[in-house]
Amino acid sequence: MADLRSNFVGIKSPNPFWLASAPPTDKEYNVVRAFKAGWGGVVWKTLGEEGPPIVNVNGPRYGAIHGADRRLLGLNNIELITDRPLEINLAEIKKVKREWPDRAMVVSLMVPCEEEPWKKILKRVEETEADGVELNFGCPHGMSERGMGAAVGQVPEYIEMVARWCKQHTRMPVIVKLTPNITDIRMPARAALKGGADAVSLINTISSIVSVDLDNMAPMPTIDGKGSHGGYCGPAVKPIALNMVAEIARDAQTKGLPISAIGGITTWRDAAEFMSMSAGTVQVCTAAMTYGFKIVEEMKSGLARWMDEKGYATIEDFRGRAVPNVTDWQYLNLNYIAKAKIDQDACIKCGRCYAACEDTSHQAIMKEKDGKRHFEVMDDECVACNLCVEVCPVENCITMERMETGTDPRTGKPISKDYANWTQHPNNPMSLKAAE
Amino acid sequence: MSSSTAPDVKAGRLKVSQLEANFADLHPPLTDHEALVESDRCYFCYDAPCMNACPTTIDIPLFIREIQAGHPESAAKTIFNQNILGGMCARVCPTETLCEEACVREHAEGKPVKIGLLQRYATDQAMEKKHPFTRAASSGKKVAVVGAGPAGLACAHRLAMHGHDVEIFEARKKSGGLNEFGIAAYKSVDDFAQKEVDFILSLGGIKITHGKELGKGLTLAKLEKDYDAVFLGLGLSGVNALGVKHEEAKGVKDAVAYIADLRQAKDLSKLKVGRSVVVIGGGMTAIDIAVQSKLLGAEDVTILYRRGQDHMKASRFEQELAQTHGVNIRPWAMPKKLLTKDGKVVGLKVEETAMKGKTLEGTGVTFEVHADVIFKAIGQHFVDVTSGALVLHEGRIKVDEHKHTSRPKIWAGGDCTSGNQALTVAAVDDGRRAAEHMHVFLTGASHG
Numbered sequence: 001m002a003d004l005r006s007n008f009v010g011i012k013s014p015n016p017f018w019l020a021s022a023p024p025t026d027k028e029y030n031v032v033r034a035f036k037a038g039w040g041g042v043v044w045k046t047l048g049e050e051g052p053p054i055v056n057v058n059g060p061r062y063g064a065i066h067g068a069d070r071r072l073l074g075l076n077n078i079e080l081i082t083d084r085p086l087e088i089n090l091a092e093i094k095k096v097k098r099e100w101p102d103r104a105m106v107v108s109l110m111v112p113c114e115e116e117p118w119k120k121i122l123k124r125v126e127e128t129e130a131d132g133v134e135l136n137f138g139c140p141h142g143m144s145e146r147g148m149g150a151a152v153g154q155v156p157e158y159i160e161m162v163a164r165w166c167k168q169h170t171r172m173p174v175i176v177k178l179t180p181n182i183t184d185i186r187m188p189a190r191a192a193l194k195g196g197a198d199a200v201s202l203i204n205t206i207s208s209i210v211s212v213d214l215d216n217m218a219p220m221p222t223i224d225g226k227g228s229h230g231g232y233c234g235p236a237v238k239p240i241a242l243n244m245v246a247e248i249a250r251d252a253q254t255k256g257l258p259i260s261a262i263g264g265i266t267t268w269r270d271a272a273e274f275m276s277m278s279a280g281t282v283q284v285c286t287a288a289m290t291y292g293f294k295i296v297e298e299m300k301s302g303l304a305r306w307m308d309e310k311g312y313a314t315i316e317d318f319r320g321r322a323v324p325n326v327t328d329w330q331y332l333n334l335n336y337i338a339k340a341k342i343d344q345d346a347c348i349k350c351g352r353c354y355a356a357c358e359d360t361s362h363q364a365i366m367k368e369k370d371g372k373r374h375f376e377v378m379d380d381e382c383v384a385c386n387l388c389v390e391v392c393p394v395e396n397c398i399t400m401e402r403m404e405t406g407t408d409p410r411t412g413k414p415i416s417k418d419y420a421n422w423t424q425h426p427n428n429p430m431s432l433k434a435a436e
Numbered sequence: 437m438s439s440s441t442a443p444d445v446k447a448g449r450l451k452v453s454q455l456e457a458n459f460a461d462l463h464p465p466l467t468d469h470e471a472l473v474e475s476d477r478c479y480f481c482y483d484a485p486c487m488n489a490c491p492t493t494i495d496i497p498l499f500i501r502e503i504q505a506g507h508p509e510s511a512a513k514t515i516f517n518q519n520i521l522g523g524m525c526a527r528v529c530p531t532e533t534l535c536e537e538a539c540v541r542e543h544a545e546g547k548p549v550k551i552g553l554l555q556r557y558a559t560d561q562a563m564e565k566k567h568p569f570t571r572a573a574s575s576g577k578k579v580a581v582v583g584a585g586p587a588g589l590a591c592a593h594r595l596a597m598h599g600h601d602v603e604i605f606e607a608r609k610k611s612g613g614l615n616e617f618g619i620a621a622y623k624s625v626d627d628f629a630q631k632e633v634d635f636i637l638s639l640g641g642i643k644i645t646h647g648k649e650l651g652k653g654l655t656l657a658k659l660e661k662d663y664d665a666v667f668l669g670l671g672l673s674g675v676n677a678l679g680v681k682h683e684e685a686k687g688v689k690d691a692v693a694y695i696a697d698l699r700q701a702k703d704l705s706k707l708k709v710g711r712s713v714v715v716i717g718g719g720m721t722a723i724d725i726a727v728q729s730k731l732l733g734a735e736d737v738t739i740l741y742r743r744g745q746d747h748m749k750a751s752r753f754e755q756e757l758a759q760t761h762g763v764n765i766r767p768w769a770m771p772k773k774l775l776t777k778d779g780k781v782v783g784l785k786v787e788e789t790a791m792k793g794k795t796l797e798g799t800g801v802t803f804e805v806h807a808d809v810i811f812k813a814i815g816q817h818f819v820d821v822t823s824g825a826l827v828l829h830e831g832r833i834k835v836d837e838h839k840h841t842s843r844p845k846i847w848a849g850g851d852c853t854s855g856n857q858a859l860t861v862a863a864v865d866d867g868r869r870a871a872e873h874m875h876v877f878l879t880g881a882s883h884g
Contacts, residue, residue, distance in 0.1 A: 068473060
């Protein structure tokens, strides 16, 4: 049986599944339930500085995008950091960590962008014997209006500065949580590394308006006729998060920087994908908020089964293995020729591939043969775009088959076994002409 | 089995509460959420097979997508545009042999999208609202429609939409044709047929006169003279005979007439039902009368059919509906002799049949079945009430693809025409098609 234990920048947990800093980790009651359910760790919901706690709205905090049968695909929230007094949170953190010493207890923090408040709160967190801190530079709503959260995360110099303060004032590992609401995720990651952060976690939520109430002409969730942008998360954001994690993992400057991945992780497979892109742990929120804490059972057993099937004894055995295969477009092999192939036995003749190809792509699928409804790819038109594969409702009915030899019937050119990319292509004005 | 017992035919075999439960909606309507989930199953096929399988060519993928996007009334308009009786068709169409049989998900997994129920979901909602269509400016033309059945109503509605004034002549006291007087009661509950007629008439421009029958006071010559065009949706009024002796004996009934009585009965517990019922035939009417006899409290109900079950015109779904209601289907059996006592039927001598080459023949093996009531459900035929004014084909009115008859001002559709599929939905298609062609005739407008 695969060993799921994790040691992430010195923070140990029995499995790599942590609950992200969010409503599920706001208090002792929830966190204890999570640990009982088997979660490897939590990032306690963000603490603010001492004094009167922040307040939340008293109307709806969430909006969502649903798929068929109201499957929740994307969740949007306008909730702020914890609205409970600092003392209560700290006391609970200490108690829970004592009672659950084998679980990871990371505390999320967000205080004004000055050295003193950070110094002060770090001391208080250290007293709880928590395993580490996560700097919340990510929340795109509410707190960012007050110069915190994403307002810090969008300025790499601030990230570096705060990370440095934190490393100076605490012995605890420091994880910097990044906002995706930025053009190039490598910049804040480099800043965090420069400031001495032990790791980054990403992504925080994406600025979003999830829908508009067309009767009241206001964004959802609507509070007394008005709405504010929120932070988007859930399965819908996973591809964005995966790309950002990969960008940091393959950047020459941040390569090897530990990553705790966040963004729509719902099943073991999502977790494995993030880990293949070098994540050491994964943080989950929306899936737990949708289905409850029990989902971790499937995540753990699913990951372990897959690891067993693949022969990976520990997470380190496969962590980051997909990173070398993430490349720039310009290095993709232009001599790789494929054609779509429709399995006629599996085809149910819905014609979606035809409509997609004929209306929106390359007119490479026929809809009739011998007077009968029949869908077949015409190799002399097919550019192997894969759209038909994606719109086909039958799994594995349409596949991409590589052409190894012969001539591409579309271009009439012989198929070369050699690798050749855009940098070498004659149409590229910048291509290197070695022979000259 | 004794032929000597007196026939046991009486009313009130079941309690009223049981009868009410038995005659409830066969397929309860979808809830909003069910409709959303079901509509999401539609693949929005290219040149959709379901659409091509629909006799009225309803744009099924489009209407399902409109439901999915939260606009059932738009969906209903898409349906009504092709089939103004889409509400009834959603209830009575043998979808399992039409759209749902053609659905690619039937092909893929044996679970087609529930097109019929989605159609009902859309049309039910829209029929509670304002009529979805408006009339074009008046053309000043007058059209007579004979018969207020599905074909006549569909034709009248489309003509009225085009701005023509329509007068329907209907022999019965109520409109709707077989929707009102035929069709199993559990497929059209809550007086739906009349609600649908009201819905169609709410467009305006259609007047119905009841108690007017072609050949009885109403003549084709007069209609041709008084109106700019005429549509005949006469249906079938003749009942096919068994061709055995004593057919007139008490207890031998016409299934269609009995179903009409049943549909019109205000109190089902007052309807007389035999204890042992034998139905002869293999179509939808045979199934309908057999199942309803059972639901009314008959103890033994047997359908005798002279060929195999695969040959029955009733769909497999309908056959199974009968069987799950406890109806015994006895194929390869034909009536040989009616057994009577004091002028009343008491049973039937039946001969087994088999195919000899390509012909069906009796095997000589016979058996007797006890029956208090025998229903004839072996079809109906067209009775020509036009005094030979129209050319017939295979005993029914000959029409072309536009449902145009041999006379320039007369169109016809539904069961009375040759080549018709004997389905409500096919009659509706005839009516609409005829109306479009009549409109071209009346206005000189180009078709479409």
